[in-house]
Amino acid sequence: MSGKEYRTITDVKGPLVFLNKTEPVSYGEIVQLMLSNGSIKNGQVLDTSDDQVIVQVFEGTASVDRQTGVKFLGDVFKLPVSKGLIGRILDGAGRPRDGGPDIVADDMADIIGAAINPYSRQSPESFIQTGISAIDACTSLVRGQKLPIFSASGLPHNDIALQIARQAKLVGSDDDFVVVFCAMGITAEEYNFFVHDLERTGALENSALFVNLADDPAVERLITPRLALTAAEYLAFEHDYHVLVIYTDMTNYCESLRQIGAAREEVPGRRGYPGYMYTDLAMLYERAGLVKGKKGSITQFPILTMPGDDITHPIPDLSGYITEGQIVISRELHQKGIYPPINVLPSLSRLMNAGIGDGKTREDHKSVSDQLYAAYAQGKELRGLVAIVGEDALNERDLQLLKFADIFEHQFLRQGRDEDRSISEGTLDLAWDLLSNIDTKYLVRLDQKWIDKYHPNEKSGKEEE
């Protein structure tokens, strides 16, 4: 620690402070600002040269003046890590927020996090049952996946995330998940909702929370998820935990990123967001997975609200390019009163194929999922046609599919907030029941051998033999 204090601030612009005539300062170094009113702010070096240093101030630059003292702490940002993080609530910069003592560090971990060597990764392939049929059947989650929830304001994404956190389990195993929860710019009300739910179910003791709320410093949000992921990596790869990271709301994170970009007068990419936002997001999302020789894992559930419900907006768009699928929440279904309002059509789990089937979920899973998807997609499309030409113009097959779309939404998608359906009896059997509303000859995605074995009408005859 150099400890030397400089009073050489020349410019202050948005969240940035420019100063000159320093000794050599490292890129990424942590900085303390000593304000004349006695308060202290924290920051990080964004650009450094012999002549000038640019510091991004996490708490914003209000009250900073040319007399403000600046101290360079001689190190990059590190988080004290230990198993003691579990059960704690920290603020967006990693300080206790629960009134408890400081974390007694077993180690100090660089929060930027090094990239996992692609050669050292292990393919994620263990199915996680969430107990939510739409997810388990159609966009199956596997341990080590990063699967964001694409939502929008006013939709129940938090309920869904919590339901997943409560119910997630590996079938046939009782390893529990540890939850690392990261709040970025959400309201106190939303935050309380999360905390109460975690408390209610006793999960809080098994969670580590990093909290930056709407009225906390916006720039601080840029480090909050890095702290959370650093904690997650430590717990997963040093202590063999299976960690479920929920972070919300990525949209607020991206806004902070844009703010810094604008203050630096960078050439923006699309819609004013920095050109490097893809890389920046990847450095968060890619901190998920499994690695060779370690028992733990990191599964990520980032939540983002799509501005204007627009999936092509840069925030969901760049996220979708990095994550291993997405769960899309639909305003239309929500307005119909369906919970969870998951639109399975634009939703996707890229790792599903590796996690389902015989010995993992059930042999007919893929077939059933394809069939549900196809029938619902066609039924939904027919709604549009019916609006123009009326039901009379439909043939028998189309009529059945049209009806199926409703059945699917009301009986398959819809379930209780505490309803935990098992994959086999709860979800797949239900799917077969509902599919039996369609003539078997139209169920072209189902293999005959599964029809013989699982179709409620076709199989019953057989079982009696």
Add this chain to the structure above:
Amino acid sequence: MSNENGLIYRISGPVVTAVGISPRMYEVVRVGDEGLMGEVIELHGDQSVIQVYEETSGISPGEPVIRTGQTLSVQLGPGLLTQIYDGIQRPLPKLEETMGVFITRGVDADGLDLEREWEFNATVKKGDEVSSGHVIGTVQETETIEHRVMVPPNVSGKVKSVKSGTFNIKETVCVLEDGSEIAMMQEWPVRHPRPFVQKYAPDVPLITGQRILDFLFPLAKGGTAGIPGPFGSGKTVTQQQLAKWSDAQIVVYIGCGERGNEMTEVLDEFPHLIDPNTNKPLMNRTVMIANTSNMPVAAREASVYTGITIAEYFRDMGYNVALMADSTSRWAEAMREISSRLEEMPGEEGYPAYLSSRLAEFYERAGRVQTLAGSDGSVSVIGAVSPPGGDISEPVSQGTLRIVKVFWGLDAGLARQRHFPAINWLNSYSLYPQALDQWYRENIAPDFPEVRTEISTLLQIESELQEIVQLVGSDALPIDQQLTLEVARMIREFFLQQNAFHDVDTFSDLDLQYHMAKAILTFQEEAKKAIAGGGQLEDVVNVPARTDLMRGRFEKGYAERISDLVSEMSKQIDASMEAN
């Protein structure tokens, strides 16, 4: 070399400015106390601007910068195949050995194993005249690939001595009369295309086993293709399918700024997949480059050059090489990021003004050539493009489409319907069919081009009819048009859709593709006859043998059975008419 040692003046992300040295453009330098690898990308008064291939946090102004005198190069020789590298040719298994599972920094690693010994068989003898590119001996590099050791560029003369035997790749195996010593390894600067005698027009298809690609929008060996599409539309699956099944002899797969798990998948799968052309594991012919999205962007920028240089090197041996880059957009973004740190004047959407010329230079390195040794080799390049929001009016898509000859347009709508591969048959194109038709006629069937035309015409007609159906429903169409819709549906569901994850359906050879297309036309023919003879469309469409024909493609031995299935279908359609 002048002023070998300088000092860091400024650090801004991956870009470092040094003073006190005057290196050449694109020279490799060592940056900071840890000696991080960097490359000079701009000279500016007494300042040298360097892109650094490793994370720069914690580095300070005043730390040293040291010249190496080298430009960014790759090591070429036996040992490339089956290897997986980062963007600057550091073997990832080697990095794991020295750093563990996380990639930290400041570690160098040779691209090739300098210790390993190979069995070298000389193919020239004392007194032979040899020159650059000339093969002087061979090494069985993997089970299926013979590595041809070539005289490095700018070396030629009469062989003074040459020896077969077991050597490492730095040992001299051949000496020329002028004293030049030749070893199995050579180096080549990645930003320079390797020399060849001349380019030929491609006239042989690269067969991929993917029906919509081979049949409707073929790529030629030595050709270029772009695959733009929004996320989730199938770029990566398509690229991986090409890496698995295309009939190239060598495959270079570049994961450029994409997901880590996708590379793991390739690593897990390829050693177990059998190449239909050699019956040996696909890994034998594959070189992988993985510079994922969270690895340093400067190394991502370099990764495509590393890849294409390796591809050219195998082409020089006379091989047909296929290179996939997933995704070129991430490469372009790396250029944009570096350019913006340099405070260059931006072009469209913040990309540097030289974006389109860089894209063009890259794709220009593809081609079928006469090599320096006089043989025929090719590099085919297939680039994925990731347009923001799926809108291809953006600069990377547009810059790519101006150059490539094949456009496989992925369509979010088709992907949403789970029609895979989600390649839009109405707006995709290939400019190669004309050059390839001769080959198809001679090697597959004399009427191959005509069958293709019929199939694509049916799809065109369908799209026009669909517009009417949207307004009035299909029952309102005359019977012959309803039949056309059924035939087109058969083309889509039976022929164009192909499940990459199904053991059998994942690959169809060109013969089978032709027979499947013919089967559809036979159905059309027979159905027309039956309907003219009073048969019902409903009955004709629902003959069980047609379902068998369509489902049969998922079963092994389909190629042998298809003609029987077609005859059976014809018989049943005939019978359905009589039943009326």
